[in-house]
Amino acid sequence: MDAVTELSRWMMTEGRRSGDPVKVVSRFCTELIAAGVPLWRVNIGQRFANPLLIAWGVVWTPESTESYDVTHDVMLTDSYVGSSFEYILAHRRPLHKSLRGLDPEADHISYHEFAEAGGTDYYATLLYYGDESMHGCTFVTQSDSGFTAENLQMIEASLPGLSCALEPVTMRKSSRSLLRTYLGDGPSDAVWNGSIKRGERTSLEAVVMFTDLRGFTALSDRASEEEVFETLNTYFDAVVQAVEEAGGDVLKFMGDGILSIFSVADGSSRAGQCRQAARAAQEALSGLARVNGTRAETGRPPLDIGIGINAGRVSYGNIGSPGRLDFTVLGAAVNLASRIEGLTKSTGHSVLASTAVAAAAPDLFASCGYHSVRGISDPIEVFCLRGPGA
Known part of the structure; x- marks a missing residue:
């Protein structure tokens, strides 16, 4: 867990000061991979306090790291309804799901899309901020063995540091987006x-x-x-x-x-x-x-x-x-x-x-x-x- 300790230290110091969510998420993922966690795709979702946008986030893959925005309308579509984000926010607990042997009727379309692209295992969990708000993050691997218990333990242990780095970014983005919306x-x-x-x-x-x-x-x-x-x-x-x-x-x-x-x-x-x-x-x-x-x-x-x-x-x-x-x-x-x-x-x-x-x-x-x-x-x-x- 020494690698997680060093990653957390970076998140709470340089990462927090950077104010750059893409840089923070990229460092988070590459350090976990170096520590043995077989990540293929990571999505860090942040909820907004905004009447026009409900969320923003960063998606990491080995090829690129990009940010995105989510409007309130998306929350009424199949993209969110029945998804892992809806599940973890509603039940306030993580979700670990194999992407093998999926049910064509019952399982959310996103699971099928990841499986078709080579994904084998899926993990969704929560970030907690000081204002008691909850935010979601998902992890997908292409490893034949999926995520091991040790992998999930390392992910969970690194999340407080990630929260520390991203919370001020989220608060600033929410405040600025509100000002821009009204002014x-x-x-x-x-x-x-x-x-x-x-x-x-x-x-x-x-x-x-x-x-x-x-x-x-x-x-x-x-x-x-x-x-x-x-x-x-x-x-x-x-x-x-x-x-x-x-x-x-x-x-x-x-x-x-x-x-x-x-x-x-x-x-x-x-x-x-x-x-x-x-x-x-x-x-x-x-x-x-x-x-x-x-x-x-x-x-x-x-x-x-x-x-x-x-x-x-x-x-x-x-x-x-x-x-x-x-x-x-x-x-x-x-x-x-x-x-x-x-x-x-x-x-x-x-x-x-x-x-x-x-x-x-x-x-x-x-x-x-x-x-x-x-x-x-x-x-x-x-x-x-x-x-x-x-």
Whole structure:
């Protein structure tokens, strides 16, 4: 067991400090092999505290070591139901199973896949963390003799060291993924780094895009809660995907409104970000058209949105009370984007932009004349996005 002692020492020192799960798992597996454990495939699964992702992990084979993510949807499929991960987490005990003589009907498909690839024996067990959470790991061998009792003893003896190395990685990944889920990439990085505290703000040049769902109040009054949530989620999916693929950050959901920004920083230009915002708006409309095609098949009315785009200086940061903060973006440029979006109702155009945006991308926009907006004494010129549906 001297090899396990040395491996544990490395895990609790250099491995823990590395913050690199691929490096940690690779070292874990190679050291166990050197100690006589005949590993062929190892999967170290880590559970997430995240509404979008439920787990992540690292798979080791002699050829490569790779990380992966697991969404909540996977937990409802045959990939998880009936698997060893489900078993050990439900029963809170290890599972040792021969891969020879499997039952075609009763045994999980993963066992058959490993057996077909040459696997002979399988072991699944648990990692325990300081917050009382449990995580799973599986081991497969191609050895003719399978895993011996001594092999399994060495694996179990090395798991506390592995937990010590991976727990801080898991905690950091969970925290960062939560921030990214609720704040977007740019703002989450700023909050994580501690560069934006309560009351502090960052001023920057940005293109602001405000999106609103038409007829939401009427939908809320006549539809069930389930339908309202399903409708919002499909609408959010279309817009968020379009914004993120164009390099923007979705900062906030406000009822049925979506506030997004395209920061002019790190070498990007205002003209370039105006074009990206226009691209996002067009893609959002295309995505919504696909949603409406599906809705039409089930006899539901189409969804309609309005999008307002403006460019200028904005300030973002944390605001709120000492015990509860909200990350938001403020400024005249944000207000005008919202008010321009409001004009889509009367102009008949789904996407409208300010002069600041149209001047930066004149080939993408056409003038829709001058219109009065609340808070500005003189009418302003607004521009519609060229192209179908805009």
